[in-house]
Amino acid sequence: MSIYKTVAGSYNIAVENLDNNDICDSLAGDSKAFERLVIRYQPRIIRLMWRFCRDRQTCERLVQDVFVEAYFSLKTYKAKAPFEHWLSRIASRVGYRHFKEQDKEKQTLPLPDFDIAAADSQQAVEPEKAAELLYWLLAKLPATDRLALTLVYLEDCSIKDVAVKTGWSAPAVKMRLSRARKKLKEIAEKEKISERFEWIP
Amino acid sequence: MDTLKTIEKLAKAARSEALPAFDVSSYVLGQTRMVQVQRANLLPFEFFAALTAVAASIVIVLSVSAWQTIINPMTQLIAPLQESSLW
Numbered sequence: 001m002s003i004y005k006t007v008a009g010s011y012n013i014a015v016e017n018l019d020n021n022d023i024c025d026s027l028a029g030d031s032k033a034f035e036r037l038v039i040r041y042q043p044r045i046i047r048l049m050w051r052f053c054r055d056r057q058t059c060e061r062l063v064q065d066v067f068v069e070a071y072f073s074l075k076t077y078k079a080k081a082p083f084e085h086w087l088s089r090i091a092s093r094v095g096y097r098h099f100k101e102q103d104k105e106k107q108t109l110p111l112p113d114f115d116i117a118a119a120d121s122q123q124a125v126e127p128e129k130a131a132e133l134l135y136w137l138l139a140k141l142p143a144t145d146r147l148a149l150t151l152v153y154l155e156d157c158s159i160k161d162v163a164v165k166t167g168w169s170a171p172a173v174k175m176r177l178s179r180a181r182k183k184l185k186e187i188a189e190k191e192k193i194s195e196r197f198e199w200i201p
Numbered sequence: 202m203d204t205l206k207t208i209e210k211l212a213k214a215a216r217s218e219a220l221p222a223f224d225v226s227s228y229v230l231g232q233t234r235m236v237q238v239q240r241a242n243l244l245p246f247e248f249f250a251a252l253t254a255v256a257a258s259i260v261i262v263l264s265v266s267a268w269q270t271i272i273n274p275m276t277q278l279i280a281p282l283q284e285s286s287l288w
Binding site: 127181 | 203204205206207208209210211212214215216217218219220221222223224225226228229230232233234236
């Protein structure tokens with residue numbers, strides 16, 4: 001079965017041979033092939049889903065959801081982009097759904113007394129605590145703004161990357177990011193973030 | 202200091218945090234197998250439902266045509282009276 005798609009003969013992008021073979025075998029019913037794909041990509045998906053939740057159990061559930069969803073939509077994968085992009089798009093969708101659920105349940109954590117200074121002098125800021133603080137700030141935003149800023153701040157994505165992962169157009173991402181940043185700035189100013197963490201080099 | 206710059210610094214630090222590690226492959230495979238089994242079990246029901254739908258539509262077509270040709274049995278009694286003069 002061919003998983004390549006030629007658009008008007010203009011281009012024909014092949015995914016890596018390994019992925020290509022495993023995808024074909026999975027579609028043919030070989031579950032071991034899909035297991036190989038899961039093992040290959042789960043560290044990257046865990047990293048991405050960890051940005052959407054800071055609870056190990058929830059993260060595990062979200063990662064499972066991503067791969068189960070990927071398995072059942074594998075037929076729709078056209079190999080126009082690398083498999084990882086396709087998978088991270090599913091992951092972003094799952095993460096966004098999680099944000100929406102949180103919005104419904106209004107699960108915003110109270111602002112803890114963040115002491116983000118690292119104990120050792122090697123690092124100025126404790127990464128885990130900085131991530132926690134950022135997560136708390138982003139949780140104050142609506143799901144769409146939160147998704148865009150989570151990808152930009154925590155995954156270091158460019159506008160193009162966010163567009164690929166979310167399926168939004170690049171101008172839409174740009175506009176959403178500027179609005180989201182404005183909202184985030186207001187929230188952070190209210191919490192006096194810049195005054196509290198002025199010392200960060 | 203600019204608030205957004207502080208946030209960017211926080212984000213830079215946050216990106217280097219330690220991530221959890223776990224394996225979901227066995228769960229994912231189990232889940233996909235379970236759904237496939239459920240789908241396979243549904244197949245006979247789907248077939249039977251389709252068969253029932255076909256049979257029902259045949260009955261409906263026949264009954265509509267029968268309804269159109271049906272006449273009121275009382276018409277047979279009244280019809281001769283309508284033609285005869287009362288006086």
